[in-house]
Amino acid sequence: MQLRVVDLEPVAAGSGRHRRSRRGRVHGRYETGAIPIPVFDTEPVYEDAEEEAEAKPTLPVRDAFKRFWPLTKGDRRWMIVICLCVVIAALGETAAILLFSDLTDNALQTGKLSAFWAPAAKWLGVTIFGAGVGYVGNSLAVWVAERFVMRLRGKVFSHIQDLPPDFFQRNRHGDLVERLTGDVESVEHMVVSGVVGTISAVFSVVFFSAAALYLRWDLALATFVLAPLFWLSAKLFSSKLKDVSRDERVADGAITSVVEESLGNVLLTQAYNRKRSEETRLRKEAKSWLTASVLSARLSERYAQLVEVVETVCVLTVIGLGAWEISADRMTIGKLLAFAAFLGYLYPPIRSLGTLGLTLNAAAVSAERILEIVDTEVTVRDPERAVPVPRRVQGYVEFRQVGFRYPAAEKNSLSNVSFSAQPGELVLVTGASGAGKSTVSKLLLRFYDPGAGAISLDGVSLSDYPVDHLRDNVALLPQKTLILHDTIRENIGCGRPGATYEEIVQAAIDANADDFIMALPGGYDTPIDSHTAELSGGQLQRIAIARAMLRDAPVLVLDEPTTGLDALAARRVIKPLRRLMRGRTTIMITHDLNLAPDADRILVLDNGRLVEVGTHEQLLAQQGAYAHLHHSQNSGTAIADSTGAFRIPIELAAENRIWR
Numbered sequence: 230m231q232l233r234v235v236d237l238e239p240v241a242a243g244s245g246r247h248r249r250s251r252r253g254r255v256h257g258r259y260e261t262g263a264i265p266i267p268v269f270d271t272e273p274v275y276e277d278a279e280e281e282a283e284a285k286p287t288l289p290v291r292d293a294f295k296r297f298w299p300l301t302k303g304d305r306r307w308m309i310v311i312c313l314c315v316v317i318a319a320l321g322e323t324a325a326i327l328l329f330s331d332l333t334d335n336a337l338q339t340g341k342l343s344a345f346w347a348p349a350a351k352w353l354g355v356t357i358f359g360a361g362v363g364y365v366g367n368s369l370a371v372w373v374a375e376r377f378v379m380r381l382r383g384k385v386f387s388h389i390q391d392l393p394p395d396f397f398q399r400n401r402h403g404d405l406v407e408r409l410t411g412d413v414e415s416v417e418h419m420v421v422s423g424v425v426g427t428i429s430a431v432f433s434v435v436f437f438s439a440a441a442l443y444l445r446w447d448l449a450l451a452t453f454v455l456a457p458l459f460w461l462s463a464k465l466f467s468s469k470l471k472d473v474s475r476d477e478r479v480a481d482g483a484i485t486s487v488v489e490e491s492l493g494n495v496l497l498t499q500a501y502n503r504k505r506s507e508e509t510r511l512r513k514e515a516k517s518w519l520t521a522s523v524l525s526a527r528l529s530e531r532y533a534q535l536v537e538v539v540e541t542v543c544v545l546t547v548i549g550l551g552a553w554e555i556s557a558d559r560m561t562i563g564k565l566l567a568f569a570a571f572l573g574y575l576y577p578p579i580r581s582l583g584t585l586g587l588t589l590n591a592a593a594v595s596a597e598r599i600l601e602i603v604d605t606e607v608t609v610r611d612p613e614r615a616v617p618v619p620r621r622v623q624g625y626v627e628f629r630q631v632g633f634r635y636p637a638a639e640k641n642s643l644s645n646v647s648f649s650a651q652p653g654e655l656v657l658v659t660g661a662s663g664a665g666k667s668t669v670s671k672l673l674l675r676f677y678d679p680g681a682g683a684i685s686l687d688g689v690s691l692s693d694y695p696v697d698h699l700r701d702n703v704a705l706l707p708q709k710t711l712i713l714h715d716t717i718r719e720n721i722g723c724g725r726p727g728a729t730y731e732e733i734v735q736a737a738i739d740a741n742a743d744d745f746i747m748a749l750p751g752g753y754d755t756p757i758d759s760h761t762a763e764l765s766g767g768q769l770q771r772i773a774i775a776r777a778m779l780r781d782a783p784v785l786v787l788d789e790p791t792t793g794l795d796a797l798a799a800r801r802v803i804k805p806l807r808r809l810m811r812g813r814t815t816i817m818i819t820h821d822l823n824l825a826p827d828a829d830r831i832l833v834l835d836n837g838r839l840v841e842v843g844t845h846e847q848l849l850a851q852q853g854a855y856a857h858l859h860h861s862q863n864s865g866t867a868i869a870d871s872t873g874a875f876r877i878p879i880e881l882a883a884e885n886r887i888w889r
């Protein structure tokens with residue numbers, strides 16, 4: 230009938246990848262091996278060792294608790310039920326021990342079997358009842374704790390998806406994953422398990438102390454005097470364990486980083502014969518990890534053994550005192566055994582309460598890390614009051630004196646940019662690397678709102694469109710081909726949820742993708758991802774084009790659609806792209822001036838300013854920035870783009886007029 234619902238001891242060592250979940254864990258009756266390693270195992274895996282060593286929670290535990298407590302709404306009644314189960318189970322255990330004492334004194338000592346049955350039946354009854362209560366309480370505790378984790382993770386996940394692109398540039402993905410997993414669980418240790426566990430520990434201590442006092446108040450007082458020894462042991466080891474466990478986590482994080490980076494750069498490693506140096510890097514980090522984890526294990530073991538010794542000292546002291554009392558005929562053997570049993574129950578919750586502060590501090594660090602996400606403001610929201618907007622826009626785009634600066638940037642990325650695109654027009658935005666081209670696309674998709682000026686679609690400010698509605702009307706084909714880890718069918722189908730199989734196939738046919746998809750053994754049901762070996766970069770791009778076809782948005786934003794493709798692959802992509810652009814307003818961000826003659830208008834950006842506007846012929850005639858860019862490509866003086874790739878000279882494509 231054990232019901233120590235929650236482990237109050239600090240989270241076990243190891244980073245998220247090596248963490249052992251301790252939620253819902255039930256204390257063992259005489260458990261001394263639960264090693265309270267005071268680890269803040271929720272700090273960023275990727276931070277510098279020095280930085281990490283200094284990380285301390287600056288958020289008071291009480292404030293952290295207040296921020297997350299509202300998430301228990303709806304489950305608080307269950308938490309009360311769990312606490313009731315805890316109280317009943319503690320009472321049951323107390324009763325069982327008293328019955329055991331009764332049984333020993335009345336049945337065993339008197340040697341009459343008839344004296345056995347009544348207390349034995351009561352003891353069995355109490356145990357069965359307690360087992361039922363324990364089962365209900367423990368199951369409920371795990372259920373409530375998991376629901377809290379699910380709710381908190383869902384909330385943070387939902388918020389994170391609305392955050393602007395610069396948030397993801399500032400935070401490493403591995404660290405965000407860690408916050409959504411390990412940190413969320415750590416907060417649960419404070420809010421749900423923490424509350425239930427504290428109540429559980431307090432009631433256990435009260436009942437077992439009361440029973441011990443009832444049995445023998447003088448022996449009970451001796452027990453209480455010895456209890457601080459547990460607290461002293463925890464204190465003796467806590468700071469050392471904290472430091473060494475942090476080192477372990479830092480090393481663990483470093484290993485993860487090396488592996489992640491190495492796998493991500495495997496081509497570089499192989500092409501430049503860096504295998505040895507990568508292995509050396511891993512070995513170096515693995516050595517630090519080994520040292521730290523062995524040290525941590527040794528310290529933990531020493532702590533566990535010390536607690537064993539302390540507990541044995543306490544039990545022996547009490548038994549010694551008891552033996553003295555028995556020899557003087559002031560105590561029965563049954564009472565002494567019952568008393569020793571109470572000690573076995575009493576010390577674990579005392580130990581838990583002693584290390585409560587460490588658990589809460591660890592959770593407060595996690596809470597801080599989660600709040601950093603939750604408190605990051607979503608920069609774009611739906612309009613507060615509904616404005617009538619067309620369901621499907623015509624595609625008239627206008628930028629009016631738009632200025633924009635990224636959060637925390639020192640200078641504007643766009644200044645005073647004005648242009649317009651009529652429905653069905655192709656507007657090409659070009660300029661040197663860093664000129665602000667991609668920023669135009671981010672503002673059009675409303676990842677950010679402009680700091681100055683206005684952007685409108687069909688004459689309605691973008692901020693007056695509900696965000697989802699706007700993005701239904703403006704489709705983005707980004708520079709990096711975005712491929713889901715799913716089947717080809719799903720990858721195309723996500724362009725328009727609910728699209729039929731026939732519509733998906735038609736989109737693939739229009740994107741010149743059907744042939745190579747059907748040549749795959751699994752056809753449209755072939756699972757793919759962005760590193761899939763069966764498909765080339767150009768083929769993946771055509772799947773992305775098919776997705777955009779299916780989306781059928783009146784406005785299209787193409788961000789460097791041929792970047793990363795060789796001339797042949799680029800040529801294969803261009804036909805379907807032209808099909809996609811037909812009848813839609815297209816804003817094409819590109820360095821590649823091969824595409825310029827097709828454009829109705831070309832915008833040349835320089836340092837965030839619009840320096841030239843016109844058709845290909847007009848701008849060439851002007852002999853300005855555009856003519857210079859064009860000349861660079863045309864003369865073979867290849868210019869490097871943001872990715873360091875060099876553009877093909879314009880003659881290459883001009884031979885075939887691939888855009889025509």
Ligand SMILES: Nc1ncnc2c1ncn2[C@@H]1O[C@H](COP(=O)(O)OP(=O)(O)OP(=O)(O)O)[C@@H](O)[C@H]1O
Nearest residue numbers: 395398635638642661662663664665666667668871
């Ligand atoms: N998240 C950001 N925070 C601060 N500055 C940024 C951010 N993103 C971009 N910038 C800056 O804004 C300017 C314009 O960037 P943008 O990506 O629009 O240029 P681009 O013309 O598309 O460049 P490229 O051709 O290299 O992709 C650059 O100076 C860039 O450093």
